[in-house]
Amino acid sequence: MWRKGERLYALLVFLVVALEAYALALLVMAFSAQLIRLGASLAWKALLQALVLTGVALLVLSAFVLLYHAYTAEKERRDREAFQRFLDLFAEALFTGKSPPPPPWPPAALQALLHLREMLQGEMGEKVADWLRQARPPWVRWLGRSWTSRPRRLEALEALGLARLPETLEAVLPYLRHPDPILRLAAARAGARAAKGEGALRLAEALLASGLSKGGLLETLLLLEERAEPALALLLERGGREEVWAALEAIGRLHLHSLLEKVLPFLEAEDPELQAAAMRALYRLGYPPLGYEGVLLGLLKADEEFLRVQAARLLGLLPSALVRRALWEALRDPSFYVRRAAAEALKSLSLGALREAAEAHPDPYGRAMAAQVLREEVWRP
Numbered sequence: 001m002w003r004k005g006e007r008l009y010a011l012l013v014f015l016v017v018a019l020e021a022y023a024l025a026l027l028v029m030a031f032s033a034q035l036i037r038l039g040a041s042l043a044w045k046a047l048l049q050a051l052v053l054t055g056v057a058l059l060v061l062s063a064f065v066l067l068y069h070a071y072t073a074e075k076e077r078r079d080r081e082a083f084q085r086f087l088d089l090f091a092e093a094l095f096t097g098k099s100p101p102p103p104p105w106p107p108a109a110l111q112a113l114l115h116l117r118e119m120l121q122g123e124m125g126e127k128v129a130d131w132l133r134q135a136r137p138p139w140v141r142w143l144g145r146s147w148t149s150r151p152r153r154l155e156a157l158e159a160l161g162l163a164r165l166p167e168t169l170e171a172v173l174p175y176l177r178h179p180d181p182i183l184r185l186a187a188a189r190a191g192a193r194a195a196k197g198e199g200a201l202r203l204a205e206a207l208l209a210s211g212l213s214k215g216g217l218l219e220t221l222l223l224l225e226e227r228a229e230p231a232l233a234l235l236l237e238r239g240g241r242e243e244v245w246a247a248l249e250a251i252g253r254l255h256l257h258s259l260l261e262k263v264l265p266f267l268e269a270e271d272p273e274l275q276a277a278a279m280r281a282l283y284r285l286g287y288p289p290l291g292y293e294g295v296l297l298g299l300l301k302a303d304e305e306f307l308r309v310q311a312a313r314l315l316g317l318l319p320s321a322l323v324r325r326a327l328w329e330a331l332r333d334p335s336f337y338v339r340r341a342a343a344e345a346l347k348s349l350s351l352g353a354l355r356e357a358a359e360a361h362p363d364p365y366g367r368a369m370a371a372q373v374l375r376e377e378v379w380r381p
Contacts, residue, residue: 014062014066017058017059017062020058021055021058021059021062025055082106082108083108083111083112085108086105086108086111087112087115089101090109090112090113090116090128090131091116094124094127094128100131103135103136104135105135109135110135110137110159113128113135114132114159114162114163117132117162117163117164118162129163129165132165139155139156139157139160139163140156140160140168140171142155143156143157143160143175150180150182153175153183153186154182154183157172157183157186157189157190158186158189158190160172160190161190161192161193162193164194165194166195166197166199168194169191169199169203172187172190172191173187173191173202176188176191176207176209176210176212177206177209177210181212184210184211185212185216185219188203188210188212188216188217188219189223191220192221192223193223195227196227200224200228201230201234203220204231204234204235205234207220207231207235207243208235208238208239208240213242214242214243214246217242217246218245218246218250221246221247221250222250222253228254228256229258232247232250232251232256232259233259236262241273241274244266245273245277248263248266248274248277248278248281249277249280249281251263251281252280252281252282252285255284256285257287260282260285260287263278263282264278264282264289267279267289267292267296268292268295272304272306275299275307275310276304276306276310279310279314280310282314282317283310283314286317288317288318289314290318293320293322293323296315296318297311297322299311300312300326300330308330308333308335308338309338309341310341312327312330312341312342313341313344313345315327315345316344316346316348316349317348319349324350327345327349328342328346328353328357328361330342331343331346331357331363331365331369331370332363332365333366339365339366339369340369342366343366343372343373346370347373351377354370354373357370358371358374
């Protein structure tokens with residue numbers, strides 16, 4: 001019934017209130033005796049009334065606090081039991097073919113359905129989605145009301161994201177223009193989980209005007225998973241700096257080889273952040289950017305350290321004598337991270353080249369880095 005520490009909290013509240021009530025009771029009795037002996041003056045009566053009212057208010061407040069904690073603990077226990085009961089009923093209906101209990105269902109049943117919908121894919125997941133449609137949950141109605149509170153809107157957006165019902169996307173998209181950034185991010189998450197087919201393009205168009213940060217955009221695109229390709233292509237074509245960066249990052253993390261040709265031109269972008277994102281995407285895809293060797297060699301001498309790091313990593317996918325010489329020179333770089341990337345790239349090209357650098361590189365720091373990476377390769381099981 002009680003969470004850890006709540007018994008001590010309740011005891012502390014009770015003791016504090018009891019001591020205060022005891023002190024007030026002593027004062028009331030003392031002043032009552034004085035009033036009886038000296039006669040009732042207006043000031044004494046007012047003082048006595050103030051003490052009595054303070055004591056009553058203190059008792060009411062203490063009773064409310066203790067009863068509230070007892071009630072909420074009991075309610076949480078009942079909600080957990082109802083959730084588990086409905087979860088068992090729905091799971092039994094899924095795996096045995098029995099009919100679930102008929103709607104309308106209480107909130108605990110909806111939570112059980114959302115839990116199953118989150119865990120299950122394929123035919124069973126769609127069956128749970130059909131049950132959610134039968135239940136006619138109130139989440140879309142909450143979003144459509146102007147007087148719905150912010151916590152209730154967030155609850156509705158989270159539930160719609162878990163439900164993954166494509167038909168609810170239209171109710172979510174307007175919130176991508178909401179002035180509250182928390183609601184915009186929640187709507188983007190819910191939309192990404194619900195969007196399918198043309199819905200992914202609708203979501204991408206809404207993201208262009210959402211003003212989300214690049215981190216929020218990236219999270220949204222990753223939630224699209226295998227449905228992300230059309231949305232990413234649209235963002236690369238029409239997006240600004242933030243949208244393009246998020247799309248490039250998502251292409252690499254989702255391993256979408258079909259968009260490789262759209263990534264290559266960004267190796268020559270004017271924005272260093274976009275160049276780095278394009279190189280990270282190609283490296284994650286394991287794609288050697290043939291024809292862009294000169295661009296990468298130029299980036300290996302860029303002022304920005306993060307560009308030199310990504311260029312060194314990506315050059316490791318281009319086996320040629322020119323690339324080996326460039327990586328050999330990159331072992332002289334003043335940046336630890338560039339030297340590390342160059343050593344790992346040399347290792348991917350040729351373990352012999354890395355061994356030679358560990359033995360004969362003229363720069364002591366480059367030689368030490370090559371030796372360290374070589375030792376790690378030897379120790380690797």
